[in-house]
Amino acid sequence: MKCIYCANRKTEVINSREIKGGTLTWRRRRCPNCAKIFTTKESGMADNLFVIKRNGSRQRFIYEKLFVSIFIIVNTGKNRDNGDDAKLAKKISARILKKLFVAAESRDIKSKILIALAYEELKKVHRSYADRYIAYSDYRLKVTFPGQQK
Numbered sequence: 506m507k508c509i510y511c512a513n514r515k516t517e518v519i520n521s522r523e524i525k526g527g528t529l530t531w532r533r534r535r536c537p538n539c540a541k542i543f544t545t546k547e548s549g550m551a552d553n554l555f556v557i558k559r560n561g562s563r564q565r566f567i568y569e570k571l572f573v574s575i576f577i578i579v580n581t582g583k584n585r586d587n588g589d590d591a592k593l594a595k596k597i598s599a600r601i602l603k604k605l606f607v608a609a610e611s612r613d614i615k616s617k618i619l620i621a622l623a624y625e626e627l628k629k630v631h632r633s634y635a636d637r638y639i640a641y642s643d644y645r646l647k648v649t650f651p652g653q654q655k
């Protein structure tokens with residue numbers, strides 16, 4: 506895994522343990538280039554998941570992408586505590602991930618199923634989160650950025 510500070514290609518694992526009932530592996534990593542230490546939560550199972558987009562393209566599932574999209578939804582308004590929101594986003598993302606493994610057929614998951622699962626989990630926390638997620642996902646699916654293949 507790349508260093509999050511200097512983007513050095515290799516980092517050393519100095520400590521690790523399984524969390525969330527084995528769905529995630531917590532790893533303490535050290536970069537030999539800049540000597541900085543950071544923590545990752547990696548999912549071996551998630552590494553083998555692929556998302557089938559509406560246009561039929563197949564992309565590797567990235568847990569961090571899911572986490573960021575959930576964080577954006579829950580981190581709303583002024584005077585929000587980023588740490589609290591990150592904790593909530595992690596909790597929701599972990600729940601979605603668990604359901605993804607169940608729903609995935611031979612490692613492939615349709616993007617609309619991923620969105621439906623995320624919607625369901627967000628709705629349990631707050632209805633407005635679910636609605637915001639759908640609006641955001643719809644936008645993401647429709648927009649093609651310059652240089653991006655359709």
Ligand SMILES: [Zn+2]
Pocket residue numbers: 508509510511512513536537538539540541
């Ligand atoms: Zn580094």
